[in-house]
Every structure is written in structure tokens, then in C-alpha cells.
Amino acid sequence: MTTVTFIGAGSVVFTRQLVAALLGFAELADVTLVLHDVDAARLAVAEGTARQVNERLGASAAISSTLDRRAALEGADFVINTIQVGGIDATRKDLEIPARYGLNQTIGDTTGIGGVFRGLRTFPVLSELTADIRRYCPDAWLLNYTNPMAMNIWWASVVAPEVKAVGLCHSVYWTVHDLGELIGVPIEETRYRAAGVNHQAWLLEWTRDGEDLYPLLREKIRADDGLSRRVRVEIFRRLGFYPTETSEHSSEYLPWFLRSVEQIERYRLRPLEYIGISEENVAEFEQAKRSLADGTPLVLEQNAAEYAPQVIHSMVTGTPRVIHANVVNAGLIDNLPQGAVVEVPTTVDASGLTPHAVGALPVQCAALNRPYLSVAELTIEAVRTGDPRLIRQAVLMDPNANSTLTPEQIWELCNDLVTAHGDLLPEPLRELIPADAL
Helix, strand or coil, X not given: CCEEEEECCCCHHHHHHHHHHHHCCHHHCCCEEEEECCCHHHHHHHHXXXXXXXXXXXXXXXXXXXXXXXXXXXXXXXXXXXXXXXXXXXXXXXXXXXXXXXXXXXXXXCCHHHHHHHHHHHHHHHHHHHHHHHHHCCCCEEEECCCCHHHXXXXXHHHCCCCEEEEECCHHHHHXXXXXXXXXXXXXXXXXXXXXXXXXXXXEEEEXXXXXXXXXXXXXXXXXXXXXXXXXHHHHHHHCCXXXXXXXXXXXCCCCCCCCHHHHHHCCCCCCHHHHHHHHHHHHHHHHHHHHHHXXXXXXXXXXXXXXXXXXXXXXXXXXXXXXXXXXXXXXXXXXCCCCEEEEEEEEECCEEEECCCECCCHHHHHHHHHHXXXXXXXXXXXXXXXXXXXXXXXXXXXXXXXXXXXXXXXXXXXXXXXXXXXXXXXXXXXXCCCCCC
């Protein structure tokens, strides 16, 4: 019997989608699902949701929930991590406090100052989680969805290298899906391959029957002035390869888009957008809670883009698949730092995961990836060493931050965020450092 444990199951909509996709496989209809969250109310809704999905799909999963993480992990074969340390309140701080300094972000969960502080809050919990996995389910696969993806998988490789961890994200799939819709070519008819870092990988190959599809995309862009007002199209125009995350995300990883009102208007960006998205997620949770209480059927979505159910199915049944996964760079991308976490095509089957070596990225693409990885590396070193100066240096390396703020402002802003997040941060990193300190 296969046991799948959800850590952070209180992300109710996400849990519903994953459970529906998982139980949609006939071979997995009798899995054991164990749900864990630190919030009892959210956990109760998650359990009710999973039970309704199980019943409506005619599956026979054994479902339980617990507030005890160690009990949840006992004997697990797969651990799906969807935690968000600090919840919506921490997200607001990550976005609103920098905005007071004039530093705009749209999502703030991957890199930049929002990604740095989300990582600082998440690493301690990941350390505890991986320690528990080593003790209670040492052969389990850790399937991570939590952002900042590259930082989290990198951190796991530092503190628990023996844990089998992989980062899963749907950005490559949806990029190819949406581009296919734009040019009228279904994703099922295409062959595609992307590589780089999470939320900033590059569509290196995109063909149908051996024909390169990039010329069709260029024709569409030339014929539609509105497309030129998208961040990703501008990146494609300048670098020659399409990036695999939305324009909203992509805008905050670079120095070109969010530092002026003119650029924000030109590229139709919405600073602080993720606060609204987070509030919608809270509203969806409340709606799910009401639906379960009054017996209203929940909306079921068996999302073809979510990799965790596919990974579990392939490993359990031996059905081979190729996905795009976030793994440690061990000879996979030649011109990005070894030991960093990169996103590459990966075969999954009964033997586990086999990442594909892609060689060197186009030099311009690798050049754009390196500042992102520098921010991640400095954040990891901050927690590993307990040196609070490294937090400031991580933000100083971020292109969006250093194109908008002076070093003094970055130091002051980091002090404000350290104070705001308080004991969610590792204790040695709560020290405030004056902007003029030597």
C-alpha cells in the first residue's frame, strides 16, 4: 500500500487539486492519504475535502489527518510539501514594507527581497521536516511545491543531502500550453525542452514534427502590438529564448520593469498583485468550509499540469514520464554553478528520477540566471552561518532591488523586515545592523 503524506494540507484548494489528480489514476485509487497542518481548522477542511473527492471519484483511499507531523510521516512513501510559513500576514509584510521604500514587487515569493525573507522563514521548518523524514520515513521522496523553490531544494541538499528531494512546479507546462494556444498548436502535438532555474528557465526546444515553432510565435508577436507590452515577450525579443514564468513573476527578477511608473504602465504590471491573490485564496478556503458544512459539492479539478501525482504514479507503476524538475546541479547545466538548484527535463519511472544533462545554456540566458542564483546562495549562507550581514548582501545582489534602492536603503529595509517577521526568522538573523555600520 502506498502512503502519501501532505505537509501543509491546509492549502485546501491545492490539496483538493492534488488529491483529485492522484485518485484519478486507477492504480492509485486505494492509496493511504495522511494530511497534516499546524492549523486545526484548515486541517479539518482539508480532510473533509479529501473525503468528498474520494467519494465522488469512486476511489477507496484510506484518509486520516493529524496535527502531529511526526505521526503523519511515519511510514510515508511520498511527502508532498505545500507549507507557507507565516501565511498571508507574512506575505503582506514581504510586499508592503518594501513598497514603502519604492521597491515594487508583484509576487515576492521566488527571489528578490520577498523571496529572501520567505526563504529565511521556511528553512528552519524544512530543517525540522527533513530531520523527521530521515527518522520516520527515510526512503520517502520529498516532493516540494513550496516557494522559494530553488532556495528550498538547495537548502534541503545542504542540511539533509541523503533525503530524496525534488522541486515540482507547473510553470514550464503552462508556458508551452499557453504558447501553443496562441499559435494554434496543441501541447500534445509538440516536443519541448526547457532548462535554467525555477521561474526563469528557457524554452530551448519547441517543435512539432521536427519543425521549430519559434518562427510562428514571432509572426504572432509582429501582428499584435499588445503582445509587445508583455514582459516575457520583451525578454524573448532581447535574449532570443522564451522564459518559463509569467510576465508578472518575470518582471521582479530583473532591473528593467518595476523601477519606474512608465515601465509599469507600459508592461501593464500590478505591483503588490500577490496580496490580492492571497486574499482570493483565503476566500476560497472560506467557501470550501461553507460548502462542506452545507453539503454543496466542491469543484473538482484534475490538473494535467501538476507533477506530484504523475511522479507518484510513475514510481509506483513503472510508467515512464518526462517532466521538468528542480534538482541539484550535478553536471546538468555546465555554465551555471554546480551545487545550485536548476530546472531541467527529468525522466521519472520505477527507479526514481533521472535528470537530463543539457550541457551549456545559451550564454545570455545563463548570464541572466546567475544573479538569481547569487541571491539564493547568499540567503542559504546567511542561515547556514548565522551571519545577518549576508541577508543584506543577498538583497544587494538582486537586480530589482539594486536598481531601485541605495545600499543604505537596503540595509534599513532589511532591518524593518527583520523586525516585522520577528521570531519566524532564525534567532541569529534577528540582529539589526545600522546602515552605516562597518
